[in-house]
Amino acid sequence: MMNAKRSAVFFAWMLLLPAALYIAFIVIYPLIDTVNLSFTNASLRKTYSYVGWANYDKIFNETFAAVIVRTFIWTFFSVLLKMIIGTCGAMLLNAAVPGRSLFRLLTMPPWIVPMAIGIFMWGWMYNGQFGMISGLLQNFGITDGPIAFLAYGNTAFWATIITDVWIGVPLVTLYMLAAIQAVPQDLYEAAWTDGAGRFYRFRRITFPLLIPAMITMSMISLIATFNSFDIIWILTQGGPSGSTTTMIIDTYKTGIGSYKYGAGAARAVLICLFLSLFCFFYFKAINRLSTEAV
C-alpha cells in the first residue's frame, strides 16, 4: 500500500517535471539573472564586473522619480477606466434585450486580433490631419484646427491610456458578465416580490456580490497594465520628450536600446518589487473577503 502511494507521487512528479523545468529555465533563471545583473556593469562586452549598488544609486534621481509617478498615474487611470467601462458594458450586455448575443460577439475583436494591429489603427485615428478623432471634432465644430494627439505630451499621455483601456475592456466586460450571471436568480425574485426597484436590486444584491470579482479583475488588469509595453512603444516610443515613458519603456530603452544591461536590470528589479507588492495586497484583500463571508 505504502509502495503504491509512493509510486503515485513519483508518477505525478514525472508528469510535472517537463513544465517545471521549462518555467525554471525561461522564467525563474532570468529572474535570478536580472537581480544578479542589476549589481553589475554588464553591457555588450563579454565580461562584466560587480559594481555594488551603483546602478540603484544612479537611478534614484528626479527623472526616475518622475517615471515612477507617471507609471502609477498611467496605470491607475487605465485600470479605473477599464473597470468602469467594462462593468457598465457587462451590465448592458446582461440586459434582456433582443440581439444581446450579437452584441457580446461584437465586444471581442480588440482582445482577439493581434494587439499590434489594433494599435496601428489607433495610430491613424490619432493623426491630426487625417485621423477620425481630430476630423470628427472639427466637423462638429468642437475644435478649430487639427489636433495631433501624439505630438504633445499631455494628449499623448491620455491617448496611450485610451488605447490601453480599449484593449483591456473586452476581457473585463466578459469576466464581469460571467460574474453577474452567477448571481442566484432567486435573490432577484425574492427582492422583486418584496417590491424592490431595479436600482435598489442592483445596489443591494448585484453590486455587493460582484465585489470579489471586481477585486480579482482589477488585480489582473493592474498587473497587465503595469507591464504594458506594445501600446506605448508603437504609438509614441515613450515620447514626446519622455511624456509617455513608463517604467517598462524606460527599462527597455536602457537595457535593450542602449545595451546597458546592468542599469536596465536594476529598473526591472524595481518593477518586480512593485508587482510583488500588488500581489501581496491582493491576497490580503481576498483573505479578508473570504473570512468576512464565513
Added chain:
Amino acid sequence: MSKQTAMINRYKWYEVISIYAAIAVFLFFVLAPFVEGFLVSLKPLSRLFSSPYRFWPEHGSFDAYFTMWDSVPNFGLYVFNSIFISTVVTVVVLILVVPAAYAFARFEFSGRGPLLAAFLAVNMFSGAVLLIPLFRLMRSLGILNTYAAMIVPGAAFLIPTAIWLLRTYMMRIPKELEEAAYVDGATRLYTLRRIILPLAMPGITVVAITTFIGAYAQQFIYALTFNSKTEFMPLPIGLFAYFGRQEVIWNELMAASFVGIAPALIVIFFLQRYLVSGLTAGAVK
C-alpha cells in the same frame, strides 16, 4: 427562465431605448478603430490625405487589397510566420501542460499547493520585464534571429493560464473511471492515455484555442527584440516596419491589417462559445 424572471426583466419602452443607446455608445468605442481602419483601406491614397476630414470614402474601392501585395511583398510570408509561430507555441504548451494539469488535478503530494501557486505567479511577470536576461539567454543558446527565439519565451508565459484551465476541467472527470481501470490492472500511463485524454478532449480543445489566440495576439515584443531577419518576422512586426517610413501607404497597410486579422475574426465567429467559457473560467469561483 421562469415566468417571474421574465416579468422582472420586462422593460418600459424608454428603458429599452436607453439600453440600446448605451450599447451603441459602448460598441462604438470598441469597434471604432476597425470601422475607421476599414474605411481607410477603401479610400484612394490621394483622397486619404485631403482636408476636410470625410468619414465615408468618396470613390471608395477595394484596389488597396490588390495593390498591397506589391507594396508589402513579404505579406504572405508574414502571415505564414504568424500562424506557424502560434501553432508551434500551442503544440509546445499542450505537450507540457496536459501532464502537468493531470498531476495537479489528481495526485496528492507534498508541495502541490505551493508549486501550483509558483506556476500562477509566473503570470505576474511579463516577458517585457525579463527581456534583458532572456536576450542574453537566447544569445548564449545561439537562437537569436530564428523562429525559436520567438517561440520559446512566447510559450513560457502562456503555460500558467493553460495549466489552471485544464486542471479545473480535469477535476470534474469522475475518479471512479480511473479506479476501475487500475482494478483491471491498467498502468497509470495507460490510464492517462486511454481514459483521461479522450475524456479531457473538450477541455484540451478550449486550452488549445485560447493558447493559439493568445500566441497570435501577443506577437510583438519578442519578435521586435530577438529577431531581425525579415524571413522570420510575424505579421505585426512586418507591418510595423512600414509605419516608420516617410510616406506611409495607409490604405494598403490597413488593407493588409484586415487580411491579417481575418483568421482571428473567423475564429471568433465559429468558436466564440469556447473562447468565452475558456477565458472566463474560474472567474467567478
